Amino acid sequence: MTYTTHEQLEQALLVCTACPLRQDAVGPTSYNGSPLSPLAIVGEGPGGVEDEYGVPLVGPSGQLLDKALASVGITRDRIYTTNVIKCRPKNNRTPTVEEGQFCAEAWLDQELAFVHPKVIIALGSVALKYLLSPNARITKDRGKWFTTKYDIPALATYHPAYLLRLTGKDLIKAKWEVFYDLKAVVEKCQ
Numbered sequence: 001m002t003y004t005t006h007e008q009l010e011q012a013l014l015v016c017t018a019c020p021l022r023q024d025a026v027g028p029t030s031y032n033g034s035p036l037s038p039l040a041i042v043g044e045g046p047g048g049v050e051d052e053y054g055v056p057l058v059g060p061s062g063q064l065l066d067k068a069l070a071s072v073g074i075t076r077d078r079i080y081t082t083n084v085i086k087c088r089p090k091n092n093r094t095p096t097v098e099e100g101q102f103c104a105e106a107w108l109d110q111e112l113a114f115v116h117p118k119v120i121i122a123l124g125s126v127a128l129k130y131l132l133s134p135n136a137r138i139t140k141d142r143g144k145w146f147t148t149k150y151d152i153p154a155l156a157t158y159h160p161a162y163l164l165r166l167t168g169k170d171l172i173k174a175k176w177e178v179f180y181d182l183k184a185v186v187e188k189c190q
């Protein structure tokens with residue numbers, strides 16, 4: 001199905017029942033922020049808090065993302081945040097590559113065609129695998145620029161949920177890596 005406006009697409013998303021993930025979710029999760037932004041962040045898929053509110057990255061991961069963005073002078077209301085997967089998989093399991101592909105081809109592709117950001121951040125492995133290749137690895141490909149099928153430059157960085165699981169020196173190192181990734185993105189947006 002193709003839509004003529006971003007708003008029409010979002011309205012249709014809210015009543016999507018195209019795959020089994022919908023059965024265990026409160027509902028599909030839409031976007032957050034400004035569709036006019038030059039920067040789009042593509043996350044994995046809703047967690048419990050996002051499923052409840054219908055908005056991406058507003059739970060613990062989203063709060064850590066806000067802090068990381070603030071360190072490079074970005075606030076969430078000025079950028080566009082969305083996910084590869086729109087419905088929360090049961091028990092918060094990681095969505096499969098096939099689930100990501102099915103959902104993103106139905107929604108994310110058209111969403112990003114309307115927003116047409118200048119730069120995309122792939123937040124974590126699920127987004128990287130969809131936007132670059134199923135063979136991509138966040139540990140290997142993080143911090144490197146690549147061109148998406150939308151012809152828009154993208155850079156992958158660690159998902160905040162990964163940072164929330166780290167401690168000590170590993171956490172400090174990963175935080176710096178995310179900081180430099182975000183700085184590179186800000187420079188590319190200018």
Ligand code: URA
Nearest residue numbers: 043044045047056057
């Ligand atoms: N993790 C994501 O990638 N997206 C969300 O919306 C919530 C958690």
